[in-house]
Amino acid sequence: MKIISCIKPVPDPASRLVINETKTWIKDQDLTFVASEADNYALEEALRLKEKHGGEVVVISMGGEEAARVLRSGLAMGADRAIHLFDEKFKGADEFAAAEALAEAIRKDGGADLILTGVQSDDLGTGMTGVMLAEFLGIGHATVVVGVEANPDAKTLRAKRELEGGMNETVELPVPALLTIQFGINQPRYASLKGIMAAKKKEMKVLAAADLGLADHQVGRAGAMYEVKEVLIPERKSRVEILTGTPEEAAAKLVEKLRKEAKVL
Amino acid sequence: MIFVIAEHNNGRPKPITNELLVAAQRVSREFGQPVTAIVLGENTAAVADDLKSRKIDRVIRIDDPNLAQYSPDTYVTALNGLLADEKPFLVIAGHTTQGYDFAPRLAVKLRRPLIAGMVDFEKHGDRLILTRQIFNAKMNMKTAVRGEAPYLATASPGAFPGDEVEGGGNAEVVSYAAQLEGPSTRKVVDRAEAQKGQADLSSAPIIISGGRGLKQKENFQVIFDLAQSIGGSVGASRPVVDAEWLPREYQIGSSGQTVSPRLYIAVGISGAIQHLVGMQTSRCIVAINKDAEAPIFKVAHYGIVDDLFKVLPALTKIFNDLKAGS
Ligand SMILES: Cc1cc2nc3c(=O)[nH]c(=O)nc-3n(C[C@H](O)[C@H](O)[C@H](O)COP(=O)(O)OP(=O)(O)OC[C@H]3O[C@@H](n4cnc5c(N)ncnc54)[C@H](O)[C@@H]3O)c2cc1C
Ligand SMILES: Nc1ncnc2c1ncn2[C@@H]1O[C@H](COP(=O)(O)O)[C@@H](O)[C@H]1O
Numbered sequence: 128m129k130i131i132s133c134i135k136p137v138p139d140p141a142s143r144l145v146i147n148e149t150k151t152w153i154k155d156q157d158l159t160f161v162a163s164e165a166d167n168y169a170l171e172e173a174l175r176l177k178e179k180h181g182g183e184v185v186v187i188s189m190g191g192e193e194a195a196r197v198l199r200s201g202l203a204m205g206a207d208r209a210i211h212l213f214d215e216k217f218k219g220a221d222e223f224a225a226a227e228a229l230a231e232a233i234r235k236d237g238g239a240d241l242i243l244t245g246v247q248s249d250d251l252g253t254g255m256t257g258v259m260l261a262e263f264l265g266i267g268h269a270t271v272v273v274g275v276e277a278n279p280d281a282k283t284l285r286a287k288r289e290l291e292g293g294m295n296e297t298v299e300l301p302v303p304a305l306l307t308i309q310f311g312i313n314q315p316r317y318a319s320l321k322g323i324m325a326a327k328k329k330e331m332k333v334l335a336a337a338d339l340g341l342a343d344h345q346v347g348r349a350g351a352m353y354e355v356k357e358v359l360i361p362e363r364k365s366r367v368e369i370l371t372g373t374p375e376e377a378a379a380k381l382v383e384k385l386r387k388e389a390k391v392l
Numbered sequence: 393m394i395f396v397i398a399e400h401n402n403g404r405p406k407p408i409t410n411e412l413l414v415a416a417q418r419v420s421r422e423f424g425q426p427v428t429a430i431v432l433g434e435n436t437a438a439v440a441d442d443l444k445s446r447k448i449d450r451v452i453r454i455d456d457p458n459l460a461q462y463s464p465d466t467y468v469t470a471l472n473g474l475l476a477d478e479k480p481f482l483v484i485a486g487h488t489t490q491g492y493d494f495a496p497r498l499a500v501k502l503r504r505p506l507i508a509g510m511v512d513f514e515k516h517g518d519r520l521i522l523t524r525q526i527f528n529a530k531m532n533m534k535t536a537v538r539g540e541a542p543y544l545a546t547a548s549p550g551a552f553p554g555d556e557v558e559g560g561g562n563a564e565v566v567s568y569a570a571q572l573e574g575p576s577t578r579k580v581v582d583r584a585e586a587q588k589g590q591a592d593l594s595s596a597p598i599i600i601s602g603g604r605g606l607k608q609k610e611n612f613q614v615i616f617d618l619a620q621s622i623g624g625s626v627g628a629s630r631p632v633v634d635a636e637w638l639p640r641e642y643q644i645g646s647s648g649q650t651v652s653p654r655l656y657i658a659v660g661i662s663g664a665i666q667h668l669v670g671m672q673t674s675r676c677i678v679a680i681n682k683d684a685e686a687p688i689f690k691v692a693h694y695g696i697v698d699d700l701f702k703v704l705p706a707l708t709k710i711f712n713d714l715k716a717g718s
Contacts, residue, residue: 144527144530144531146531153527153531222496222506222508223499223500223505223506226500249527249528250526250527251526252509252525252526252527252528253487253492253508253509253524253546254492254508255492255496255499255506255508256496258464258492258493258494258495258496258497259496259497259499259500261497262468262496262497262500262501263500267464267465267577267578268464268497269493269578270489270492270493271489271493285581288489289489289586289647290489291488291489291646291647293585293586293647293648293649294583294584294585294586295582295583295584295585295586296580296582296583297580297581297582297583298578298579298580298581299578299579299581300577300578300579301577310630310631310634311630311633311634314635314636351538352499352504352505352506352537352538352539353505353507353522353535353536353537353538354535354536354538355533355534355535356516356521356534356535356536357533357534358526358531358532358533358534359531359532359534360530360531360532360685361525361529361531361532361687361690366693367679367689367690367692367693367694367695368693368694368695369684369689369694369695369696369697370694370695370696374696374698374699374702374703374706375706377696377698377703377706378696378703378706378707378709378710379706379710381678381694381696381707382707382710382711382714384694385655385676385678385694389655389675389676389693389694391598391654391655391675391676392622392655
């Protein structure tokens with residue numbers, strides 16, 4: 128089974144995010160980037176499926192230098208090779224433009240039996256990219272997947288989807304297929320020292336927009352379906368009363384409030 | 393026209409459908425566009441009948457045995473045909489396991505914009521500006537859709553108050569025959585409750601909930617200590633459960649339990665929308681978080697902006713002293 132696992136580079140969750148001058152994104156110059164958290168679950172699932180059924184795992188990412196770094200980490204975790212969509216022109220892509228570029232790159236690589244993405248990214252965070260990618264490739268998909276069972280002989284797979292209200296639904300679909308992987312489906316492994324060393328020798332293919340046969344108006348900001356008007360810190364309809372002082376003082380004030388004012392104790 | 397893709401089960405609209413209708417009615421007031429509810433399924437008469445009493449213009453039923461169970465390919469095919477015939481201005485679905493499962497495919501098929509997870513909107517001239525959350529609700533992004541209509545949006549659950557839906561209508565109900573190629577290639581083989589939880593928190597009067605801010609499993613003891621001193625139950629955000637610090641049944645939120653205790657103390661929890669929908673109706677909410685900008689403070693009544701590892705022991709001590717003194 129050939130499995131492609133998508134990795135999106137996002138600012139390290141510990142970073143302090145500051146909105147840029149044009150208020151269209153964050154200042155991302157001095158940040159460290161890591162794989163978007165759900166993508167670690169997706170890659171772990173890909174590696175487990177390979178361990179069970181054989182084949183190869185390819186990691187793919189669209190982004191600047193930081194994407195090369197998260198791909199290296201993916202290789203260190205155990206992926207066999209990497210594809211890096213790297214071009215100034217990709218900058219400012221929305222989910223639509225990202226999905227179209229990823230689709231072309233995957234097609235160029237000969238497709239895959241299974242494509243995995245995270246359920247949603249830690250920056251844009253709506254989980255659109257994977258589903259759009261499936262439509263661009265004309266293959267079936269399932270979202271919010273918490274369990275995968277592949278049946279390579281029958282060319283089908285079963286995916287357990289997490290629904291609202293504590294329900295799960297298991298769907299069967301033909302491969303090739305795309306799954307968006309939910310947090311907690313597994314416990315992602317850490318890269319071993321040996322893995323990190325081995326990663327240095329693994330293949331990393333770099334593709335630019337022209338390599339994908341995509342015109343300038345189809346990629347990056349130009350290819351996006353929406354224009355970013357403003358990024359802002361949302362106004363808090365602030366009913367909250369912040370209790371100040373040393374931890375002991377704040378705690379004492381809180382207990383007083385809960386007893387005398389809110390009367391919940 | 394503004395289309396709302398109604399979600400329903402057992403012949404009744406789901407609560408999210410009213411939220412979508414509220415969003416649509418608000419956009420309708422600004423843009424002067426009538427609202428149409430779309431009901432896909434098999435035997436949709438009862439749902440259509442229920443919906444037509446809302447203040448909307450029309451209900452379109454797409455009745456087909458191949459739509460009896462939700463599936464993205466049949467939904468996309470049916471809606472693609474309808475949209476081509478009707479040319480609406482805006483199509484609103486829920487940002488739900490149904491809505492975000494099909495809307496992105498429809499957007500690609502149509503090559504039209506989709507703004508997912510909409511929480512608000514504005515009118516700039518005659519342009520539609522939709523607001524969504526980014527960076528796990530730390531920031532908002534206002535986006536202008538490009539090009540010609542139709543525009544697609546999925547509305548974030550909880551963003552529009554469903555109880556404000558305007559009623560008093562008597563909408564016309566019409567049928568639309570979808571040109572489906574047959575049944576879906578994605579088949580539902582099983583549907584079951586995720587797990588039978590022992591930790592039923594739905595009737596707990598006091599809940600102390602811990603999040604990723606606890607850093608590691610062992611540290612969760614400070615949550616248990618506080619819960620014990622105050623006589624409360626313990627809950628958790630999803631990452632705590634994903635990392636296996638606690639079993640799944642402790643999880644509160646959209647994919648866990650929904651709770652509404654007298655007192656909910658959120659410790660080291662940022663307040664992502666999926667968590668908030670599970671606890672925001674609690675009578676009194678306390679947030680303890682070192683980040684003053686964490687979205688949890690949006691729903692909290694009282695807050696302490698400080699290191700939880702300092703605040704919790706102090707709180708626990710006060711409660712233990714109170715107990716000893718009484
Ligand atoms: C389909 C889907 C379903 C989901 N369902 C759920 C669900 O049911 N329930 C749920 O909770 N989530 C759910 N999520 C996940 C959700 O999106 C968030 O990722 C999650 O709620 C974040 O958990 P958290 O607040 O504990 O962690 P984080 O967002 O990482 O927040 C940790 C917080 O701790 C604070 N902190 C760190 N250290 C300290 C300290 N020393 N002292 C004080 N504060 C500190 C930080 O400032 C931060 O605000 C779901 C996601 C998806 C995609
Ligand atoms: N630039 C990208 N490169 C690789 N994968 C991506 C990229 N953008 C999105 N994805 C994948 O799509 C998932 C959902 O992203 P999003 O639609 O932003 O929520 C991510 O978790 C990734 O797996």
